[in-house]
Ligand code: G1P
């Protein structure tokens with residue numbers, strides 16, 4: 001074992017409140033940068049006392065380790081193993097080749113009662129030598145570490161002066177089985193097996209097999225990211241979907257140049273296939289670490305907010321949810337489509353700040369079964385992460401159980417509940433000072449906006465979203481500026497917490513249309529008044545010089 005003193009410039013901490021540490025690969029490649037963060041994490045997990053003495057809580061414990069296979073994944077795995085061996089970890093369950101999707105890490109931690117796990121991913125951010133890299137810690141419930149822990153790790157990264165790491169040689173991470181690194185055991189596991197067990201428990205695999213046997217067609221775009229091996233193993237190998245159902249199925253270090261963020265802009269190839277006359281019955285895509293999903297029917301794109309609402313409405317058709325749901329939750333900017341379903345079904349519906357970690361307490365406490373975000377994330381109590389392939393299997397099952405197409409399911413839903421027209425506008429790479437000033441100004445004008453009339457609408461709520469966790473009472477403030485109108489329409493502004501270049505302003509636009517005759521308008525047209533209003537109150541064009549968003553989904 002070697003002890004290395006840490007040069008003082010490598011403090012790698014990132015303010016908590018984001019999903020772990022996410023930076024350019026080049027930043028992560030600085031000597032001792034990753035080491036600083038991981039040592040800080042291990043120190044905190046081991047227990048750092050006030051006098052700086054480090055405890056031994058990790059000793060004898062099992063950690064799960066894996067990532068989305070992006071550039072630097074393999075190097076980082078070896079470094080983390082050496083740090084783990086030197087910091088008293090007894091056993092590491094490592095995905096073969098260093099591969100584990102984010103939901104799979106969660107499933108392995110839970111299924112094997114591990115102490116926790118480390119996920120190597122920058123999610124939907126681009127990969128490759130010029131792309132992004134990331135690391136986050138998940139606790140024994142399988143979910144992202146809470147703010148107390150991330151805050152403690154951050155603080156520790158600022159004071160740490162030495163790391164301990166094994167000088168053992170690299171181990172073979174490609175071969176299944178167990179090997180030793182000093183006193184630590186490393187078990188290289190099949191990345192898919194534990195996850196597949198959970199999926200078999202939730203879904204009727206025989207029914208799904210029957211669908212493919214009868215000729216159901218599907219195209220899953222794994223975007224050269226980690227979802228590929230999972231989708232191939234489950235859909236093609238186990239459920240009998242024809243070979244080639246999953247495309248871009250091999251995880252590549254740079255995602256083959258694709259931006260593995262499944263929205264209609266980045267997954268344009270899938271959209272093009274789904275708009276063709278010979279389109280398959282069902283299309284779907286996942287992001288870099290396979291926790292996000294986009295669901296597409298023939299010539300019909302499903303909005304993630306609608307997806308959550310439909311899943312809630314039809315959950316009882318799925319074996320894993322046949323007893324019904326405990327409740328549902330959505331992030332604040334996600335459309336209120338699910339609220340209408342919950343109300344009709346007499347279910348509790350929670351509105352949380354953006355970020356999956358806010359669902360963790362509700363799931364752990366048994367208050368909710370399904371949760372979702374507008375950003376192509378949906379999931380359930382089966383793990384403590386959102387789950388891309390789970391969502392795809394859910395929608396596949398809905399089609400199998402009802403015999404109806406994606407489009408017909410969604411249209412029927414709109415007829416019953418009305419349509420929540422929805423769009424998110426992202427203004428990317430704004431200088432941080434400009435974005436901060438825009439938000440500060442907006443916050444100052446909130447009192448004046450209250451009660452203001454815009455055309456036929458009156459602002460009934462103008463506030464900065466604050467959330468008190470119903471389980472542990474913790475408070476989160478300044479989670480996004482909301483304008484809610486008397487007809488239920490909403491315009492929401494917040495800055496992204498996951499971007500790595502400047503600031504990204506997100507503007508979320510929503511209105512409810514009960515009239516089925518009005519359900520065929522393009523969303524951007526239907527929302528035009530609200531789009532103009534957003535610019536008027538926030539001065540987006542004037543302040544940023546951007547006349548239009550970088551991406552509108
Ligand atoms: C984005 C999404 C958010 C999601 C997060 C992590 O965060 O908007 O819903 O939980 O990525 O996948 P943001 O960049 O908006 O802070």
Ligand code: ZN
Pocket residue numbers: 102122123124287288289290291292
């Ligand atoms: Zn992701």
